[in-house]
Every structure is written in structure tokens, then in C-alpha cells.
Amino acid sequence: MNKLFFTGRAAxxxxxxTYGDTKVARFRLIRNDYAGKDENGERREKQVTIPFTAFGGMAETLAKNVMTGDQLVIEAKISNNNFTDGEGKERYDYNFEVVAFDYGAPGAEKRKKLAEG
Known part of the structure; x- marks a missing residue:
């Protein structure tokens, strides 16, 4: 299995x-990646959004505790998410499935909530 690590802020x-007996949380991380230099030699960045899925107790924990802007460090594995659409066409997709995570710095929304007590 490949281990993939991501750091970013929750979009x-x-x-x-809940699907049957399984809890499923879906979320996206936003991060800035290097995108070369501009005409003045200054660093440019592009914003990248990465989709994740978590299952079971981990899904519940993430849904309960993560707010917009919170930083997360994610360990994930990639899995196929292939399906047939409504027109009968095969669609090929992927999914980053959360294996483990750590909390990073809280986002502005959580900091405000914590300050209010």
C-alpha cells in the first residue's frame, strides 16, 4: 500500500x-503549491483542493471536531471510485481514503468560537 501525506486547511x-451501518465523512483540504515565478522573479502559488473520505469512528470524529479553516495533517491511501453513470458510460475516478490524521493549527472560525468560551 502506498502512504500519502497531505497538509492543508479544511475548505x-x-x-x-450514513450508508447502511457505515458513517462516511467527505471533506476537502486546500493547500498552496508552487507555480513557478512571475515576470519579476517573485514566487507564484496556485491553490489546490484535494478531496478526502473517512469512514466509521474516524468519520464521526472529523465531522464533530473539524471546522472551516482548521489545519489537518492527513495520511491517506488512494482507492478507485469507478462507476457507471446514468447514461451507461463508465466513469473513472479516485478517492483519497483517510487512514490517520492529526490536528494542526485551528482556523479563524474555531479560534473565534474558543475565544467566546
Missing amino acids: AAPELN
Whole structure:
């Protein structure tokens, strides 16, 4: 299995759903990646959004505790998410499945909530 590590900030609070007996949380991390230099030699960055899915107790923990802007360090594995669409066409997709995570710095929303007590 490949181990993939990501650091970024939550684009929004994770969305928690239940399918059968399984809890599933979906969320996206935003990070800035190097995008070369501009005409003045200054560093340029581009914003990248990465989708993740978590299952079971980890899904519940993320949905309960993560707010928009919170920094997360994610260990994930990549899995296929292939499907047939409504028109009968095969669609090929991927999914980053959360294996483990750590909390980083809280985002502005959480800092405000903590300051209010």
C-alpha cells in the first residue's frame, strides 16, 4: 500500500452521512503549491483542493471536531471510485481514503468560537 501525506486547511466542515451501518465523512483540504515565478522573479502559488473520505469512528470524529479553516495533517491511501453513470458510460475516478490524521493549527472560525468560551 502506498502512504500519502497531505497538509492543508479544511475548505468546509466535513459532511457526515450514513450508508447502511457505515458513517462516511467527505471533506476537502486546500493547500498552496508552487507555480513557478512571475515576470519579476517573485514566487507564484496556485491553490489546490484535494478531496478526502473517512469512514466509521474516524468519520464521526472529523465531522464533530473539524471546522472551516482548521489545519489537518492527513495520511491517506488512494482507492478507485469507478462507476457507471446514468447514461451507461463508465466513469473513472479516485478517492483519497483517510487512514490517520492529526490536528494542526485551528482556523479563524474555531479560534473565534474558543475565544467566546
